[in-house]
Amino acid sequence: xxxxxxxxxxxxIELTQEYYNGTADLTYTNYYTMIPIKQADSAIINFGAEVxxxxxxxxxxxxxxxxxELAGNTVFSDTTxxxxxxxxxxxxxxxxNVFQPDSxxxxxxxxxxxxxxxxxxxxxxxxxxxxFEVSSYQYRRDNDTLTSDNWFNxxxxxxxxxxxxxxxxxxxxxxxxxxxxxxxxxxxxxEGDSISYYVYTSTDLNNPIASNENYMIALDDxxxxxxxxxxxxxxTKGDYYVGFKINGNSGSVGTNAKINSKTAxxxxxxxxxxxxxxxxxxxxxxxxxxxxxxxKTESSCTGVSIxxxxxxxxxxxxxxxxxQISGTGAxxxxxxxxxxxxxxxxTKNLSDLEDQGMYFITVTDIFGCQGNDAAIVAxxxxxxxxxNSLQLKLFPNPVINQxxxxxxxxxxxxxxxxxxxxxxxxxMRKSVYxxxxxxxxxxxxSIPKGVYIVQVSNNKTAKSNFVIIKE
Numbered sequence: 379x380x381x382x383x384x385x386x387x388x389x390x391i392e393l394t395q396e397y398y399n400g401t402a403d404l405t406y407t408n409y410y411t412m413i414p415i416k417q418a419d420s421a422i423i424n425f426g427a428e429v430x431x432x433x434x435x436x437x438x439x440x441x442x443x444x445x446x447e448l449a450g451n452t453v454f455s456d457t458t459x460x461x462x463x464x465x466x467x468x469x470x471x472x473x474x475n476v477f478q479p480d481s482x483x484x485x486x487x488x489x490x491x492x493x494x495x496x497x498x499x500x501x502x503x504x505x506x507x508x509x510f511e512v513s514s515y516q517y518r519r520d521n522d523t524l525t526s527d528n529w530f531n532x533x534x535x536x537x538x539x540x541x542x543x544x545x546x547x548x549x550x551x552x553x554x555x556x557x558x559x560x561x562x563x564x565x566x567x568x569e570g571d572s573i574s575y576y577v578y579t580s581t582d583l584n585n586p587i588a589s590n591e592n593y594m595i596a597l598d599d600x601x602x603x604x605x606x607x608x609x610x611x612x613x614t615k616g617d618y619y620v621g622f623k624i625n626g627n628s629g630s631v632g633t634n635a636k637i638n639s640k641t642a643x644x645x646x647x648x649x650x651x652x653x654x655x656x657x658x659x660x661x662x663x664x665x666x667x668x669x670x671x672x673x674k675t676e677s678s679c680t681g682v683s684i685x686x687x688x689x690x691x692x693x694x695x696x697x698x699x700x701x702q703i704s705g706t707g708a709x710x711x712x713x714x715x716x717x718x719x720x721x722x723x724x725t726k727n728l729s730d731l732e733d734q735g736m737y738f739i740t741v742t743d744i745f746g747c748q749g750n751d752a753a754i755v756a757x758x759x760x761x762x763x764x765x766n767s768l769q770l771k772l773f774p775n776p777v778i779n780q781x782x783x784x785x786x787x788x789x790x791x792x793x794x795x796x797x798x799x800x801x802x803x804x805x806m807r808k809s810v811y812x813x814x815x816x817x818x819x820x821x822x823x824s825i826p827k828g829v830y831i832v833q834v835s836n837n838k839t840a841k842s843n844f845v846i847i848k849e
Contacts, residue, residue: 387499390433393492397426401470408640412511412518414673418479420545429492430468437463437494442471447487485511517671520634527633539621539647540669544613548673552744554605556632556668571595571626580617607744633665641666684749697731697755707743714740735802776846779823785816798831
C-alpha cells in the first residue's frame with residue numbers, strides 16, 4: 379500500500395462563508411443574483427465573513443476586506459477589525475459600514491478576502507468572489523446557468539416557494555419558472571400538465587395575495603421557461619414567498635448546482651403532497667430553483683414599443699382581423715378589443731365580424747406596457763390591409779392644428795390620406811404622390827376634438843393609426 383504523510387502548514391487561514399446581513403443572520407448567506415433597481419435603491423447589504431485557522435500557528439492581525447466594483451470602478455470597500463486567531467478556531471467578522479447599491483443599473487462584482495500577518499500556505503481559499511446585477515424589473519436567485527437537474531417526481535400535486543424581500547413598496551406583475559425535461563429519467567412537465575403561480579406574504583402561506591391558476595402546459599412550454607402574468611398587485615415592505623403548484627403525473631424544476639451549497643435556511647419551501655392546505659411546508663437547503671419575480675416600476679415601460687400590425691380581410695358578408703405583434707414588448711400578451719354595438723373580445727384575432735365600423739385593440743404585455751391600434755371592417759374602406767411595411771407615425775399627438783404623417787411605403791404612387799371618426803365615419807381625405815418616403819401634413823384645425831383614425835391607403839393596401847384632436 380502507498381502511504382503518504384501530510385504535514386499541516388503553520389499558516390493556513392480559510393474564508394469559509396460570506397454573509398449579506400451580518401454574521402448573525404444565517405438566512406443571508408447568499409445574495410440575489412439580480413435585483414430590480416427600485417429595490418436596489420433601498421436595499422442595504424451588511425457584509426460579514428467567517429474565517430477558520432486550519433494551520434498549526436496562531437494567526438496575528440487577522441481581518442477581512444471587501445471590495446465592490448461596478449464596470450471596473452470601486453464603488454465600496456471596507457475592512458473589519460483584526461483579531462488573533464488561534465489554531466483550529468474560527469471567527470465571525472462583521473463590517474462596520476454598510477453598502478447600498480443605489481439606482482445604477484449594471485453588474486456589481488464583490489470580492490471578500492481574509493488576510494493575516496503571515497504568508498498563507500493556500501491563498502486561493504482566502505478569497506470568495508460573487509456578483510449581482512441591478513436590473514430594470516427582474517428579481518433572481520439563480521445565476522442563469524440552466525441545468526437539466528430535477529427535484530420531484532410525484533403522482534400528485536406539489537408546490538415550491540422561494541423567498542424574496544421587498545425593501546420598498548412595489549408591484550408584482552409576473553412570475554417565471556424554468557422546467558427542464560430530463561430525457562434519461564423522464565422527469566419534467568409534459569403537455570397537458572397544469573401549473574398555478576402564487577404570491578404569498580411570509581405570514582400567511584395558505585392564502586395567496588395574487589395568482590395565475592390552472593395554466594395548461596403547451597408543447598412549447600416543455601423544457602422551457604414558463605412565464606405567466608400575475609394581476610398587478612402592490613407589495614408593501616416585507617418578505618414574500620413566490621412560486622408554483624404542479625398538478626400532473628410528473629414534475630421538475632431547474633436547479634443550480636453552483637449555488638446549491640449556499641442556499642440559505644428559510645429561502646426555499648416545498649410541499650411534496652399539496653392536495654390541501656393542511657399539508658405542512660418544509661424548508662430545504664438542497665437547491666436553489668429557477669423561480670423569478672418581475673416587478674413594475676415607473677420606468678418599466680420607458681422605451682418599450684409594442685407594434686401592432688393588423689390585416690383586415692373585408693368581404694360583403696363578414697370581416698376578419700389578423701394580428702401580429704412586434705417591437706420590444708415582453709410576451710405573453712393580453713388582447714382587448716372594442717367595436718360597434720358594444721362588441722368586446724379578448725382573442726388575438728377576430729373572425730366572422732358582421733358589424734361594419736371601427737375595431738379598436740389594446741395589447742398589454744406581461745409588464746403592463748400597452749400598444750393600441752384600430753381596423754376598419756366591412757364596407758367602410760373595403761381594402762385588405764396587407765402591407766405591413768408601412769410604419770405609420772403621427773405627431774404631434776394629441777394635435778390642435780396640423781398633424782404630420784410620416785412613414786415608408788413599399789411602392790411609389792398615389793396614396794390617399796383619410797380621416798375617420800371613432801365609429802368609422804368618413805371625415806376628410808387628401809391624395810398625395812408618395813415616392814417611398816411619406817411626409818405629409820393634414821390640417822385638422824376645423825375638426826371637433828375627439829379620437830380619430832388616420833389611414834394611408836391605395837387600391838391595394840392600407841395602414842391606420844390613432845390621432846387625438848384637441849381644441
